[in-house]
Amino acid sequence: MAGRPRRSVLYMPGSNARALEKAKTIPADALIFDLEDAVAPDDKVMAREQVCAAAAAGGYGGREVVIRVNALETPWGAADIMAACKAAPDAILIPKVIHSGDIISAAKLLQSVHAPKKVRLWAMMETPMAILNARTIAARAVYDDNRLDCLVMGTNDLIKESRARALHDRFAVVPWLAMTLAAARAYRLDIIDGVYNDFRDVEGFRDECEKGRILGMDGKTLIHPTQVAPCNEIFSPSEEEVEWSRKVIDAFGRPENEKKGVIVVEGHMVERLHFSMAQRVVEIADQIRELEASLG
Ligand SMILES: CC(C)(COP(=O)(O)OP(=O)(O)OC[C@H]1O[C@@H](n2cnc3c(N)ncnc32)[C@H](O)[C@@H]1OP(=O)(O)O)[C@@H](O)C(=O)NCCC(=O)NCCSC(=O)C[C@H](O)C(=O)O
Numbered sequence: 001m002a003g004r005p006r007r008s009v010l011y012m013p014g015s016n017a018r019a020l021e022k023a024k025t026i027p028a029d030a031l032i033f034d035l036e037d038a039v040a041p042d043d044k045v046m047a048r049e050q051v052c053a054a055a056a057a058g059g060y061g062g063r064e065v066v067i068r069v070n071a072l073e074t075p076w077g078a079a080d081i082m083a084a085c086k087a088a089p090d091a092i093l094i095p096k097v098i099h100s101g102d103i104i105s106a107a108k109l110l111q112s113v114h115a116p117k118k119v120r121l122w123a124m125m126e127t128p129m130a131i132l133n134a135r136t137i138a139a140r141a142v143y144d145d146n147r148l149d150c151l152v153m154g155t156n157d158l159i160k161e162s163r164a165r166a167l168h169d170r171f172a173v174v175p176w177l178a179m180t181l182a183a184a185r186a187y188r189l190d191i192i193d194g195v196y197n198d199f200r201d202v203e204g205f206r207d208e209c210e211k212g213r214i215l216g217m218d219g220k221t222l223i224h225p226t227q228v229a230p231c232n233e234i235f236s237p238s239e240e241e242v243e244w245s246r247k248v249i250d251a252f253g254r255p256e257n258e259k260k261g262v263i264v265v266e267g268h269m270v271e272r273l274h275f276s277m278a279q280r281v282v283e284i285a286d287q288i289r290e291l292e293a294s295l296g
């Protein structure tokens, strides 16, 4: 079973009321209302109230609504989580995760206020220690208190913490992406690529989306509405992929192939694993169609 589409995941500062309203018209698959780095300390409390009111009021259609809280050890973290639970967004995004204990603490807080099970946890992978602990963080997905659904790459913080250079080829970043992706997949989690800061550079952005897609990312985090359409296009299965996948599914569905592990479709060797891949492509394409139809 394919998860829900998470191609385009748009951040907005929780202090920006105009952005929170405009998001209702932007065709992003998911929205992150940020209380953390995009909000100045003096605006934190106002942003918390504004974001929670917006999430509780709804109006975002089929888009996933995610609240990024401040880290638990900050003066705002615990109150952010409590307020976010009441607003019942689709997920709460925990920043600056270091180890699996951060996910356990957040899950306990959610449990203590009886947050509905539909409120999931997402984890920002943006500290060097999170990369080293990626496996044990992702492994929280199989525990009883599991609410973990998705890992989000925080490449700006990773670049800062590691003193790497932020080059367009992402020479320094790719190993962190690949390591975290392996951890996510090992525990059947989704994983979303980091942001592209030069939001006016359309070609550079497209290239970075393509590369993230090639690596296996489910989508990309975004900072500006103009990034949504190209991101959706690049992270959607292409018409050719869907057409080919339907052929593979049809071929394995024929009576003569029912018990076969490997067959030939249009000159290509196709195994049962390709059948599963084809099913996922078609399911995700169907879900994208439904989501886009619901957004009008
Ligand atoms: C980057 C921006 C500050 C640019 O703002 P601005 O110059 O005002 O943009 P525009 O004038 O082009 O805006 C046009 C209209 O679009 C709306 N808008 C802009 N951005 C958003 C958005 N993100 N969501 C929703 N709506 C948005 C404007 O309101 C305008 O609307 P209208 O009035 O109708 O014309 C700005 O885009 C911005 O703030 N982006 C998000 C920044 C952010 O949230 N940063 C934090 C997350 S990234 C991060 O933390 C990475 C991670 O943690 C890591 O470590 O890597």
Ligand SMILES: [Mg+2]
Pocket: 037, 126, 154, 156, 157
């Ligand atoms: Mg960050």
